Amino acid sequence: MSERVQGNIPPVLSSGRFRRSICGLLALAGFSASAPLARAAGFTVVDGRSAQEVSETSRLYLDGRLVATFRLGPDRDEDVQQISLPSGSGPDYHYSLCGEITIRKPGGSGTETHVVSSSGILHAPEGHVFDAYGDAGFTDFFLLDPDSPQTTEHRPGKPGMCDSPIS
Known part of the structure; x- marks a missing residue:
């Protein structure tokens, strides 16, 4: 998870913007090259390990359904x-x-x-690339598209589905 800096929107460095662009293009290329024409719409989530992190395991639920599990560690930074x-x-x-x-x-x-846990709302997320961010104290965790911050609403706090242990 990238560390969040003071303010509403984390700064996007040119290297970070480049990484997001390349990841987005690669995801689109893989998505369009191997997908049938009737493929469902979607979005991309990028989770990166900060310098202070040793490891991370996190789950993403969409409308109450588990849609992704992210695992980061010494051998996987993103x-x-x-x-x-x-x-x-x-x-x-x-x-x-x-x-x-x-x-x-x-x-x-x-x-x-x-x-860490939180919840929120994604407004018309199709085609967006969201980064997973955490606050400086590693107590809150949320999605944000720095190029379109109005696409997300963040609600700090532990949603009920986060009561399950991570395996």
Whole structure:
């Protein structure tokens, strides 16, 4: 998960914008090259491991249904997943993010694990690329498309579906 910086929208560095563009193009290329014409609409989620993170396992629910599990660690700094939208739904979708993040303690005195979760609404998410962000204290977790921040509404707090342990 990328660390969020003070303010409403995290800064998007040119390297981050380049990474998002390449990931989006690759996802589109794979999506269109191998998909039949009737493929469901969707969006992309990019979850990246911050410098302070040791590992992360998180789940993404869309309208109460598990649609993706992200796993990051020393051998995997980023997980990019294409999420299909349920047919006959929309244009708004409720999402929940549930996860555990293990970080290095300040000063290098070991590690600690944080349970992070939140929920929100994605407004007409088709075709968007959302980054998974966490606050500086690794206690809140949310999706944001920095190029279209109005596409998401964030609701801090633990949604009920986050009560299940991560396996």
